[in-house]
Amino acid sequence: MKIAVTRLAGKEGRDVARCAAFGHACYSIHPLRSEIREDVVAAFADATDRGEFDCIFFTSALPAKILAPRLEKTPRIIAIGPETARELTQCSIACETLPGFYSRDFVPYLGEWIKGKKIGLPRADVPNAPLIDAIAKAGGIPREFRCYRLVPTNESLDLHPAEAVLFTSAMSYTSAVWTPRPDLLVMAIGEITADAMRCGGTFPTIVGDGSLEGTLTALNEYCGRTRIIR
Template sequence: MKIAITRLENKAAGDRALCASYGHDCYTVSPLRAELRPERVDAFVEAVHRGEFDCLFFSSALPAAVVGPKLERWPRVIAIGPKTAEVLREFGIEAEVLPTFYSRDFVPYLGEWLRGRTVGIPRADVPNPGLLGAIAAAGGTVREERVYALVPTGAELTLDAADAVLFTSAMSYREARWQPRDDLLLVAIGEITADAMRAGGHPPAVVGDGSLAGTLEALNRYAEGR
């Protein structure tokens, strides 16, 4: 199957090899681009070096890639998934990995340890009130540093050659310009993205576990059962 995968521009490393291992080909379509804010990256790194955080949470690979190489020391580090942890490991930072690919599991994972602790989160300029509220309810303090913005590219997704389109986030779906087709298989990387697609009138036929590998596994199960 030929799969169009929504990714930030230049952030699709490894997708084709992974897709090939599941018997598919893929290419990138980019409804969003990242606009880095270097001054905020530097402010966050300086706060880490001053010892202001008891824990860092990296909720995607991009902030790990821009913050990681600047860190000289760090506290406890949590990564949302193995891909993010792999990026951090390139800079000598060993991170614990959440049991699922959702930030909602951050607080249950840390449990009572969070009480009285301060968490630093470098992330996109996209609100996540559920995570912030959960940390506060657990007795923790959080400081988000929005180190990059996600800006719609405005480009229509090129889907003519695709058998399927895989949306990798709710925002990538909501901001995408594209033309649905009856023969185009709709795929969501996880339940949050799937909910956005259902709300927008495009319910996905396949829903993954929040990772690309898990989504490809789900896609193959779907194809076998059709």
């Protein structure tokens, strides 16, 4: 099956190889683009080198890619998933990887250790009040640095060659300019994205676990049941 995957331009990573491993082809579509805030990136790197954080939580691969080459001294590092961890380890930064794929898994993962700890959060300029509140409620001290903006491209997505479309975030769906088709299989990478899609009147047939691999596994299970795999 040929899958259109929403990604930031230039941030497709290993999508083609990962889809091929599950028997599918893919290409990227771009409802959003990133604008790096260099002053915030520099401020975060300086604060890290001064030892101002007890832990850094990378909630996506992009801030890891931006910051990893700039960090000389690092505290405890947590990555939200294997692709984020990959960006860090490529720059010889040791990290732990959350067992789940959602930022809500961060505080339970740290447990009692988080009390009194200063947590660095290099993120997109998108609110995540549940994460900030959870850290504070657990006794941690969140320090958020919004290192980049996500800007809608306002371009109509090219879905003509696609048999399926995968929305990889809630914002990629809400920012998308696209035309649904009866024969187009619609997928959400996880429940948060799926909830945003349902609120917008789109009901995904496939909902993953928050990861590309989990979504492809769910797709193959669906294809096996319906015998439509191509």
